[in-house]
Amino acid sequence: MAETNKFTAEVRNVFGKGASRRLRRSNRLPAIIYGGDEAPVSISLEYIPVFTAQQSQAFYSAPIVLTIDGKEVTVKPVAIQRHPVNGALIHIDFMRA
Template structure:
């Protein structure tokens, strides 16, 4: 698992006025909480943060927050964006412990869709019912993404949560709740228009 280091600074001033001043200076207010330590207010450089948050790993990987060389392992828990500007307003980071199981949403990465029997069949729509999945694991086992290989997906085929190939040490808690929680991840079916136009059995045959 790659290390992703995010440099931060301690934030001394609190309140909405202080946060507005930070944003005008190209900084982003944030907070780090969790574990046995008290919450700490921090600030990040907006330009560097904007580049980092364009990567998939920023949302699902363990991040190393470095405050003058003091590194704490955290997971991004919330990001507030401006409603119309390209601006990040605030971040929440949660500390993680190496020996404590955590829960996190991990993106799904779909591969070989075009090579599948369904992908090669005209008029078939392959629908991604989920784009991420909630997992439980130790921090060292947290994947940046879970790959979903669709090379064998047939027309009418369905990939359920239980059909995902999970990395070692990773579980999907929802599957322990019973069959009703084994929801579809991918569905391959004929487009609705074509299905509606398909003649019923015997329809149109000469009498």
């Protein structure tokens, strides 16, 4: 069975291009969680652990557990945006599993 990735996320209250750029400069990755019966939630994750994990196939095939305000949410990545030149992660869309 594939290994489960676990990350701690923070809810984002500031949106837009400028806010996302500030997040990236502070080594955070903007993301969103949608699907299921709940409303979409904008979050941010630590960049380095996510970038390292996404280099393995398990990131795309195994469930990912995000801890948000003490609550665990199981998700799977749906869309990953990357920088066109250097391949850095820019944004991830997660869907609730």
